[in-house]
Amino acid sequence: MEKMIISAALTGAWPTKQHNPNIPMTPEEIAEDAYRCWNAGASVVHLHMRDEYGAGTMDKERFSQTTSLIREKCNLILNLTTSGELGASDERRYEHLIEIKPELASYDCGSMNWMHIGVFLNTPQFLEKLGQVMIENDIKPEIECFDTGMVYNALYYIQKGYILKPPYFQLCLGAPGGTVAEIENLVFMKNLLPKNAKWSAFGIGSTHMPILYTTIALGGHVRVGMEDNIYYSKGVLAESNAQLVERAARAGREFGREIATPNEARKILGLEQKETNGVI
């Protein structure tokens, strides 16, 4: 089996220090947390920013400050969200990509009712424009799919040339409004992917562990972190994102999967031209 890429989703757009005091919120906290995750075995960090009140923001200055701090410390692959602020304009959702040029960025392949409180809007026009921006800036889309319809939608954008091959999917299970995080659903969604696709998966909240273990066994890559899960186990808050990375690395090794370094992850994902030496 392929070496296993561990992505760490550090902050997300909603949990705060009231939910878990160990969630990194400021650029300095996020960069330090990313570095700790790198030391624990993560090769990718998925980043969201927060404003001074703790709300999700697409402020490109914050992204820029944070990514500069991370790039000073280590050679993690940066994966920036394009969905980190309620009501943000289409342009605001991708302008940070043009400035920072991360290797990966999220591409949410459809709209859905989000958490029973609002609409997570990803219009056809936005997905076409975002695809163009990513191609022009040499950024690989991480195709986030919260249900099977989004997988089929991704196949359309691949066929139309908005997503270059080989595609990289993130199967996101257990979001209220999306596909329930059950092992059968993960297997079903994984089997819909193109043969040349690379893929990763995670389950939100209490579904984290069954999806983590199933993904390891199926040969996929894994995502962990407090964006998706603020607990380490039932009723026990995670001490850090690195703690969740350490567990995923341990589980992978126990199973027989070696853990990919950032440069090995670059090869797996087709980002070789951006290989770097250790700390940059």
Ligand code: ZN
């Ligand atoms: Zn995210």
